[in-house]
Amino acid sequence: MTSLDPIVLFFIFGLTAGILRSELRLPPAIYEGLTVLLLISIGLKGGIELAKQPFAELVGPIFTVMLMGFLLPLVAYPVLLYVGRFKRPDAASIAAHYGSVSVGTFAVAVAYLSSQDINYESYMSLMVVILEVPAILVGIILARGISRETRWGRLSHEILLGKGVVLLVGGMLIGWVAGPEGVEPIAPLFFDLFKAILALFLLEMGLIAASQVSSLRRYGLFLVGFGILFPLFSAVVGGWLGLMLGMSTGGTMMLATLAASGSYIAVPAAMRLTVPEANPTLSISVSLGVTFPFNIVVGIPLYLQFANWLHSL
Amino acid sequence: MTSLDPIVLFFIFGLTAGILRSELRLPPAIYEGLTVLLLISIGLKGGIELAKQPFAELVGPIFTVMLMGFLLPLVAYPVLLYVGRFKRPDAASIAAHYGSVSVGTFAVAVAYLSSQDINYESYMSLMVVILEVPAILVGIILARGISRETRWGRLSHEILLGKGVVLLVGGMLIGWVAGPEGVEPIAPLFFDLFKAILALFLLEMGLIAASQVSSLRRYGLFLVGFGILFPLFSAVVGGWLGLMLGMSTGGTMMLATLAASGSYIAVPAAMRLTVPEANPTLSISVSLGVTFPFNIVVGIPLYLQFANWLHSL
Amino acid sequence: MTSLDPIVLFFIFGLTAGILRSELRLPPAIYEGLTVLLLISIGLKGGIELAKQPFAELVGPIFTVMLMGFLLPLVAYPVLLYVGRFKRPDAASIAAHYGSVSVGTFAVAVAYLSSQDINYESYMSLMVVILEVPAILVGIILARGISRETRWGRLSHEILLGKGVVLLVGGMLIGWVAGPEGVEPIAPLFFDLFKAILALFLLEMGLIAASQVSSLRRYGLFLVGFGILFPLFSAVVGGWLGLMLGMSTGGTMMLATLAASGSYIAVPAAMRLTVPEANPTLSISVSLGVTFPFNIVVGIPLYLQFANWLHSL
């Protein structure tokens, strides 16, 4: 059972300490350092595997996943606007968060599959990168139309050269060039410590998620429901796409997880600057305070069962 | 001999560099990160062991150790007030430091016993947590009586949900739930790197201790004597209690060490807010500038000899 | 080939991300923490080896290397002054940088030789320490003569008790006292993670080096040429001295590398305070923006070939 996995326990520990209003916080520099290590590790792993892959096989998945990144926010938007009765910019901004992905959730899924010895398609870290872009574009256009005011050049620079994308891509390239043997001398940090680093990262994420709970209370039940139900819907879409693409069970589960996860770093930053009239507290509190915990504790094992079920059809 | 242990050498290195007025300092974020790692490691280790323990066996030790935490400051207080001629709040505050414990000292004792392959009772990390509380209460009451002004609610929140207690308790619970096998994936960071992390931590502690030396000079010889002799007295009390409780040699040594160590994080913070008229420099300089170095370099091996001697009676 | 070494790839990754103006940066506390770890690791390694060495054998190398540290800036100075047409303080300051050494370059050389299983004289980390001093003295005297205004006492305190020297010397002493077995409990951090820590360090160095490129553009081609050609000249001097001293191939390569590397921490700090009229951007941009990348990517393997060639004569 996943909830006994110490990594998840660290998250629950942080969440509990945060809700009890403990003073515990990791220093921001440490939290950032852990993020850097996780992103490089994931990149390296992906890169090593990618080297074994014929490039042509990537075209289909890349195209499909990109499409998914465009479509999911387009589904979320009307729900938020008409059912949730959010203002247009808020609905657009929240929708954008759910079209993108959370690297923390991806890392937990990686650890979960590895602890169960389940393989998945090696290009998955590439998909994380690819999913960063479309949702942000859709979010901006939903909020303002194709406005002249948006500085597209600067925006694309900020997305494509943001910390997350750069570290993932850099890690992948290094893994790809150096190969499994070349990476061995640095494996003790990037691979052997991966799960412990992820555990510390989740401790802090739990503390941060807890700090979102009070904002959630203010914005009512709809957001909580949306933060659980929309990921479940997205997971079905992602899992089904995985099956269509002929992915393995592990890959299907991964794509479901990516679909179900919501961004809490790249998208909030981009939205703050491009759609400033959207209230940032709304989107972050649901993405970080509801969906992230849900995916870590309940979602990931569920998506694996779902993938198993899909493949047994 | 312990003084050749590289961990202790790191402390002496830091102390020397500090006394020579080197510019060397670890960044505060790194120092805090090391502290977090040490506290979680100690908690995890304790929790794993605790799972093997019938709970009923804990009642006696918990009760006795709590009593020790109340009594030690009550012994220290008159000595400081009448022999040391300190003002009442200062005497109370210093006394409180010595009723509590230093996690750094505990960590060195853990490393020392493990390097000598000596076992100790698994509930020892729990004792560290338990000793945080009583000394602070006694300190406040000694300084002001049972004053209405003290915000007891807020105070207990700050003690019980302070970083130290939360990380130790959280680590213990995770270790307890996950068990030895569950913890294995995160062992490379929390167990394999334990001694090296402790070494870095002690390097910084040495630098900090050295910065207390100049304050000590101002407050004279009495404090230095107290900072060495009172811990020796406490160690005798702790060791004797360990023997009475039927502890192993390792456990006896551990309890002597806990008794002998003085707080330099939780108690100073609590005293600053509850007994502000006490001069914080006095208590920190003796606890950090005298007792901590003494325990690390001389005390810990001594307390082991003492425990051996007690058990040979 | 070295350029496939993942450590070098991390540097190139950082350099590229920086040139593309990515937002990526390691938090300063993390970068400082990595530096501390590298310096202690190098010191420990050196100290363990040094314990095996009869002290008398060190006298010749120490003396020779110190002389090298005095002479190299004396060669660089007239070139900078008359060919480069720099102002006197600028020429003196740049010259001082090249008489000293870069610990980062040394660390990469250590990793490079270890990955090729090539041994080198154990006293090399001592040489890093020794080379910190003479270049700074020469730089100051070149800039101002033996001025009364220079606070020599304070200056020597700052050089000899600066972070770099203290950590290297402290690590060496601990390694020397504790010996190979004593150091074993802390090896997982200081030795097993060495290359991965170096990789992260180089990632940040790449980002920093990239930020120097724009300053370089302003100061023209001469600096770029100097930053490549002078190290090559120095490497020849260093390698030849290594041969004269009867060093092994590895040692010869190491001395060439030390000679070829330029300081970017200790010397800039010392020059800023003692020769403030020198423009610090000039010296840092050439040392960090030209020489460091050149040595990491091209120089180190070249100096090994050179050492091999010298020994085959």
Add this chain to the structure above:
Amino acid sequence: MSTATTRKLVTIITESALEHNLVDDFGRLGARGYTITNARGKGHRGVRDADWSTSSNIRVEVICGEQVAETIVAYLQKHYYKDYAMIIFMTDVEVMRSKKF
């Protein structure tokens, strides 16, 4: 700049340990906001260099009306001046959107 009005800027430099207390106090005493940065320094209680948790400072700014400023200063003087490292200074500032303060 027709909307500019004069308000008091109260700056407090004191021990980090007091941060929670001060924030509570401000709320009770009528300040609508505050800004805090970390600092180090020296004064009558010696060097506070942020090297050790008990020796770091905070620099607190509160913009408010004269009335509230006087209340805050009096309160801090009464409750903290004796036992804590603390200085307070005040100056007039022009603010925009004066209703915010």
Add this chain to the structure above:
Amino acid sequence: MSTATTRKLVTIITESALEHNLVDDFGRLGARGYTITNARGKGHRGVRDADWSTSSNIRVEVICGEQVAETIVAYLQKHYYKDYAMIIFMTDVEVMRSKKF
């Protein structure tokens, strides 16, 4: 101190997310320099405690002539006041080497 002249010190406390934008703006609007420190605080948009990347503040100081000060304040009010946590206050300061500002 014969060289002292009066200039305006404009202090802006706002969201870190705006740092790049502000720096660009200053250049265009005629400021010769600026100084930034990290901060946390509370105001009408709630507590901004720097705990999470979107909730940290910066404290920006610009010294400039009255003209430029007015331009900057007007620009910031127009472009950022509605959607971002931001306060601005101004005061007169004596500067040395007045040509620098």
Add this chain to the structure above:
Amino acid sequence: MSTATTRKLVTIITESALEHNLVDDFGRLGARGYTITNARGKGHRGVRDADWSTSSNIRVEVICGEQVAETIVAYLQKHYYKDYAMIIFMTDVEVMRSKKF
């Protein structure tokens, strides 16, 4: 607020490398205290973004009497203005417990 008196607040923004020197200077020149925060910024000597050790700034505040303020400003101008990134500005502040400054 009967105890309020006017003093000078001298603010210096300069290179971190000077911190030790300035602290020494203040002692000699008669200041009773100082407060320092880390900063980044831009001025005549370009962007100083704290990204690399030689490019970080400090923001130093000294509260003192007019006499000492003039001495400090004159001293800093003479010794550091030419070779270091540095600006100084001054303003009047009301202080409590005036004997402290």
